[in-house]
Amino acid sequence: MKTLLAVVLCCAFGFEFCGWATDASATKTGGTSSGFDRLVDRYFDSYFKFHPTDGTDAGFHQYDRRVEDFSSQAIHAEIAELKNFQSEFSQFQRAQLSQVGRGDFEYLENMINARLLDLEAVQPWRKDPDFYTHAVSRGIFLLMKRKFAPAEERLRSLIAREKQIPGVLQSGRRNLSNPPRVFTEVALEQLPDTIEFFRKDVPAAFEEVKDPQLLGEFKVANQSAVRALTSYQSFLKDELLPVSKGDFRIGVENFRKKLLYEEMVDIPLDRLLEIGYSDLRRNQERLKDVAGQIDSGHPAHEVLAELESDHPAPDQLLKAFQNILETVRKFIERKHIISLPGGVAPTIEETPPFERALTTAAMDTPGVYETKAKEALFNVTLPDPGWTAARVNEWMESFNRGTMTSTAIHEVYPGHFVQFLWWNQAPTKTRKLLYADTNSEGWAHYCEQMMLDEGYGGGDLRLRLGQLQDALLRDARFIVGIEMHTGNMTLDNGTQFFVKEGYQPQATAEVEAKRGTSDPTYLVYTLGKLQIMKLRQDYGKLRGDRFSLQDFHDDFMRQGPVPLKIIRKAMLGNDSPTL
Secondary structure (H helix, E strand, O other), rough: OOOHHHHHOOOOOOOOOOOOOOOOOOOOOOOOOOHHHHHHHHHHHHHHHOOOHHHHHHHOOHHOOOOOOOOOOHHHHHHHHHHHHHHHHHHOHHHOOOHHHHHHHHHHHHHHHHHHHHHHOOHHHHHHHHHHHHHHHOOOOOOOOOOOHHHHHHHHHHHHHHHHHHHHHHHHHHOOOOOOOHHHHHHHHHHHHHHHHHHHHHHHOOOOOOOOOHHHHHHHHHHHHHHHHHHHHHHHHHHHHHHHOOOOOOHHHHHHHHHHHHHHOOOOHHHHHHHHHHHHHHHHHHHHHHHHHHHHOOHHHHHHHHOOOOOOOOHHHHHHHHHHHHHHHHHHHHHHOOOOOOOOOOOEEEHHHHHHOOOOEEEEEEOOOOOOOOOOEEEEEEOOOOOHHHHHHOOOOOOOOHHHHHHHHHHOOOHHHHHHHOOOOOOOOOHHHEOHHHHHHHHHHHHHHHHHHOOOOOOHHHHHHHHHHHHHHHHHHHHHHHHHHOEEEEEEEHHHHHOOOOOOOOOHHHHHHHHHHHHHHHHHHHHHHHHHHHHHHHHHHHHHHHOOHHHHHHHHHHHHOOOOOHHHHHHHHHOOOOO
């Protein structure tokens, strides 16, 4: 399970650019029409001008020394450019495009609208103090985590970015106006870890550098960054928190538009709630049934607590994950679940020290256009040797048998790592650069259930219980996100919903509800899963006796990581509802 800090370090908007190029030679746009190709190139060139850190993530290292300009002038310049693109797209003759091209066009047009909605209406740059600390932390972290260049070269880029951190945080001071109190509180909760990250983890990542002059420059830049962050922390505590009285809710209309633009979902919110509650009740009944089969003498929550004690010893954790991944991969190949494109298998290793605060276990794949550091890593965080026995045991409970299996399936096979292998073969530039969360997270969440349904684990009820608990967590996100942001739930209501209806511990519930205040559409896990399940059902009806699960999964992946609405058109040949 990701920590709240890990959530914050995902992306600045409700979508993410996986990778892209600044010239047509780096990747093809699909050859749909030269006019559209040029429009796509110009759009992504414009994006990079405002978001250079994403270039580093994608594998384009000419951007490694730049950071985002969050001055009011730069933000309004970005808005102006987006409106120009909005006008160009509205006037473009899309009839000349191929089916793939029309899908790309529709998705890009929606993403332009999504960015404008974020900048003009949702306004995290004005409402969320963590928007700025997230940006500077991510920019530094990306230079640390992958060895795409010698340490000395990456350190020079890091120094260049650190020198710009005070300016980024100063923009935050100028821009922030009446944020929701919970946003300021979350930023203050995380800043001590962020400051410690700069003080200890950043230097630790470059211990191999021996050049005294370079190390001297780094010391000055890093100390300046720490001072700027410490000063920003004081500003939040002493000046901003007392006047943080804003509303975190984005409202019905903005929620509707956000789903429409980012995920191309136009289902009315009241209907979405019906769908979410239906899935929640279905999974609750299944969990109670499975828990009863395991131990009929105790209620479900006690059986879940007992499940958490079933975990490997800390010194056996990496080996245990290795065994699970090998077993899962062999099952996929034997049962013909999905084709596994060629590529280097992920390496399982202990999470580097500078990443320990960010995650328990997570897949780390290179950017789509990374040419140097192409290794794929599955990082697992072991307990700290200095922890007490009680804390070690609490940590290891997150690696119980059911959770480990769900994590391995979600993150690696056939989840995010397999997605990465297929996305490298995406047919167009747009489908290499953008992804819809309903596709990405929906697929990984779908796989958790699908693999057990197909027989993985041999009917082990403990694995099913873990899968269902994770499903209930995502169901609760689905409902709480809508209800909180449309005014029907308070933050406290949301927290208790995670406990009572989602079967989550209090600490997890508090983190999840807080996440929902700034991540309104974290319903994408369940929403995407249900969309994929309906697509599979409809595809099966279309194919009849010719249906093959592997063919379905391969055809789905072949479309790239676009919204399900576009994929349905390609695979079914119609505009039928996604749910």
